[in-house]
Amino acid sequence: MYILSTAQMREAERIAIEDKGVPSIVLMENAARGAAEEVLKLGVGSALVFAGKGNNGGDGLAIARLLITEGIRVKVIFMGEREKATADCRKNLEILESYNADIVYNNANVTIGHYDIVIDALIGTGLKSRLSEKYIEAVELINKKARLVLSVDCPTGVNCDTGEDYGIAVNADVTVTFHRAKRGLLLYPAAARCGRLCVKHIGIPDSAEYDSFTLTESEVAAMLPVRNADSNKGSYGKALFVSGCDTMTGAAIINCKAAYRTGAGLVNICSANHVINVVQNLLPEAVTSKEEEIDYNYGNVTAIGSGIGISDRSRRLVKNVVENTEHTIIADADALNIMAEDKSLISFKGIITPHIKEMSRLTGLDTEFIKNNIIKTASDFAKKYNVVVLLKDARSVIAAPDGRICVNTTGSSAMSKGGTGDCLTGVVAGLVAQGMDIFDAACLGAYINGLAGEIAAQERGAYGVLATDIADNVPQIMEELKHKCNIKCIEK
Numbered sequence: 001m002y003i004l005s006t007a008q009m010r011e012a013e014r015i016a017i018e019d020k021g022v023p024s025i026v027l028m029e030n031a032a033r034g035a036a037e038e039v040l041k042l043g044v045g046s047a048l049v050f051a052g053k054g055n056n057g058g059d060g061l062a063i064a065r066l067l068i069t070e071g072i073r074v075k076v077i078f079m080g081e082r083e084k085a086t087a088d089c090r091k092n093l094e095i096l097e098s099y100n101a102d103i104v105y106n107n108a109n110v111t112i113g114h115y116d117i118v119i120d121a122l123i124g125t126g127l128k129s130r131l132s133e134k135y136i137e138a139v140e141l142i143n144k145k146a147r148l149v150l151s152v153d154c155p156t157g158v159n160c161d162t163g164e165d166y167g168i169a170v171n172a173d174v175t176v177t178f179h180r181a182k183r184g185l186l187l188y189p190a191a192a193r194c195g196r197l198c199v200k201h202i203g204i205p206d207s208a209e210y211d212s213f214t215l216t217e218s219e220v221a222a223m224l225p226v227r228n229a230d231s232n233k234g235s236y237g238k239a240l241f242v243s244g245c246d247t248m249t250g251a252a253i254i255n256c257k258a259a260y261r262t263g264a265g266l267v268n269i270c271s272a273n274h275v276i277n278v279v280q281n282l283l284p285e286a287v288t289s290k291e292e293e294i295d296y297n298y299g300n301v302t303a304i305g306s307g308i309g310i311s312d313r314s315r316r317l318v319k320n321v322v323e324n325t326e327h328t329i330i331a332d333a334d335a336l337n338i339m340a341e342d343k344s345l346i347s348f349k350g351i352i353t354p355h356i357k358e359m360s361r362l363t364g365l366d367t368e369f370i371k372n373n374i375i376k377t378a379s380d381f382a383k384k385y386n387v388v389v390l391l392k393d394a395r396s397v398i399a400a401p402d403g404r405i406c407v408n409t410t411g412s413s414a415m416s417k418g419g420t421g422d423c424l425t426g427v428v429a430g431l432v433a434q435g436m437d438i439f440d441a442a443c444l445g446a447y448i449n450g451l452a453g454e455i456a457a458q459e460r461g462a463y464g465v466l467a468t469d470i471a472d473n474v475p476q477i478m479e480e481l482k483h484k485c486n487i488k489c490i491e492k
Contacts, residue, residue: 001219002210003407004180006125006160012179016204025088027202028055032062034200035119035152035176039067042148042174044116046073050138050156051089052122053080058089059152060121061096068099076103077110079122079138112145120149120170122156125182130166131157143171151175154185155193163187163395164372171195179204183212183375186407188394212375212405215447221481223444225263225434236265237433238299242291242317243306243422244275250467251307251333251422252279256286258426258471262448262478264433270294291317296324301432305335306422314338322348328432332425337361351388351432351442353425359391375405390428390442392421396450398442406443410450412465414457419467424449427474452477 004012016022039047047067051060057080064074078093082105085093096103104110112118120142122135131139139157142149149172154160157169160182175194177185179202184190186197215223228235239259244252252275256267268287269279276288289295291313296302304321308314318338321329322345329350331339336354339345340361346352352362356374360367363381370377371393378391378399389399394413398406428445432438452473456465459473 001214001216002180002206003183003186003212003214004210005183005212008210009125009179009182012204012207015207019207020205022203024055025091027204028058028062028088028092030202031059031153031178031200032066034178034202035059035150036063036066036070037200038174038176038198039063039072039117039119039150040070042117042150044072044148046115047075047117047119048110048112048115049074049076049119050122050142051076051078053078053082053085053089054124054126055086055088056121056124056153058086058092059124060119061089061092063119063121063152064101065092065096065099068101074101075110075115076101077107077138078103078105079134080106112141113147115147117148117150118142118146119152120156120172121152122170124153125160127157127159131168136168139168139170149173149195151194153177154182155190158184158190158193160184160190162372162375163190165189165193169193174198176200178202180210181214183405183407186214186395186409187374191395211403212407214407214409215443217481217484220444220447221484223436223440224478224482225431225436227263233265236263237301237435238266238268239264239429239433240268240270240295240298240302241306241426241429242270242294242302242304242321243308244269244271244279245307245309245311245314246272246274248307248309249275249278250419253283254419254422254467254471255303255306255426255429256283257468258423258449258474259430259433260285261471261474262427262430262434262445263475264430266299267430268298294320296321297326299327299433300435301328301330301429303330303332303425303429305332306425308334310334310337315341318345328438330425330429330432332421333358346385346387348387349438351390351428351438353390353392353421353428353442355392355421375399375407379403379405388439388442390424390446392424396446398439398446400439404439406446408443408446408450410447410454412450412454412457412462414460414462414465415450415453415470417465417467420449420453420470423467423470426471448474448477
């Protein structure tokens with residue numbers, strides 16, 4: 001499902017209005033009808049509409065009119081100077097006045113609790129800084145007193161490109177956005193402000209393929225590797241993990257288990273002797289090899305970094321893997337920290353999977369800046385180093401060197417625990433081993449790993465999930481997605 005930047009949304013609107021001849025007032029009416037439909041579904045009898053002087057306010061005024069015609073008791077608070085309103089906003093205000101509607105101008109001092117729902121149409125998708133004091137007062141009132149809130153296009157106060165909320169924004173129960181979801185609405189903290197996000201189509205044509213998307217269940221199901229009846233372990237690829245050290249044996253086990261659970265045919269753990277002994281006892285399906293006997297071109301994907309630590313040994317391993325491996329490399333964890341010391345090592349075809357702090361080391365950027373500019377950070381790095389970047393956060397961002405962006409929406413706070421990144425690396429490696437394109441594997445792997453974490457949280461609770469629980473849930477997720485979307489898991 002495509003998602004747009006605010007600039008892309010403005011261009012889509014321009015094309016509809018200027019090139020296709022759709023009057024802007026028609027688009028506003030369509031938007032209002034879509035939002036009013038969601039309000040009516042909630043079964044409310046009264047509504048308080050906060051409307052600004054821009055087109056977002058015009059949407060709110062049109063919604064108010066439509067609700068009045070449905071017998072809903074409506075009061076409107078119009079915030080802003082009438083003479084500075086946009087043409088379409090002013091037109092809808094004039095129409096509403098002709099209805100003798102209950103309108104208050106520039107006065108938010110009303111008893112919000114007397115209304116079943118507050119409709120937030122103060123400021124739309126163009127906000128790039130903290131709200132002015134006048135709007136902060138209105139937003140704080142809405143957040144404290146409203147029973148139910150529906151935001152029009154976006155909650156007032158959020159940045160629809162970056163997901164920032166500048167410390168104050170409307171807390172919506174439902175957000176109705178138009179044409180396509182805006183990228184920032186899927187990112188935190190804005191995502192937490194949106195409540196349920198609903199997309200309404202309003203007559204704007206898709207005149208081009210966009211570069212950003214989030215995956216839906218049906219799209220994920222269609223991407224999953226096919227299992228053929230006439231097959232063997234060699235049919236599903238081989239993955240090599242250079243992972244683990246004497247003090248972090250679990251990383252290698254989680255890597256291996258996740259790759260096998262995702263469907264890889266054969267998984268080789270290359271590590272220190274102590275790690276190999278543990279792996280052989282806990283995961284007998286794994287093939288093992290000693291570091292001094294490493295076959296750099298084993299299989300079709302090598303993942304390095306999980307649990308290897310920072311030492312002369314691990315630096316040597318990373319350097320040798322980068323210089324000698326001809327197929328896809330996935331760099332994770334301490335491999336990334338070593339690459340941060342020597343950027344020349346970021347010279348391979350493959351995927352990097354940093355969290356925010358690791359990305360800070362790789363880029364030299366402040367962690368707060370990265371969190372507030374996560375799409376730009378991931379995309380810039382992918383283009384500069386010609387690698388796929390899977391930048392992990394509550395909403396992970398996957399960036400390709402050609403500019404494509406995927407925002408992953410699965411996951412749970414239960415996954416905020418050691419080992420879950422090792423599981424993700426294993427899932428992605430398992431998909432690459434089965435022949436998937438590396439960008440697709442990173443997008444699909446993030447989705448599957450996050451959804452497996454959600455299921456684990458349902459089973460274990462938010463506090464008790466382990467990375468191995470997530471790995472064990474991966475095959476269930478893959479099977480359920482196939483069956484739910486009526487796609488055959490096995491080709492006869």
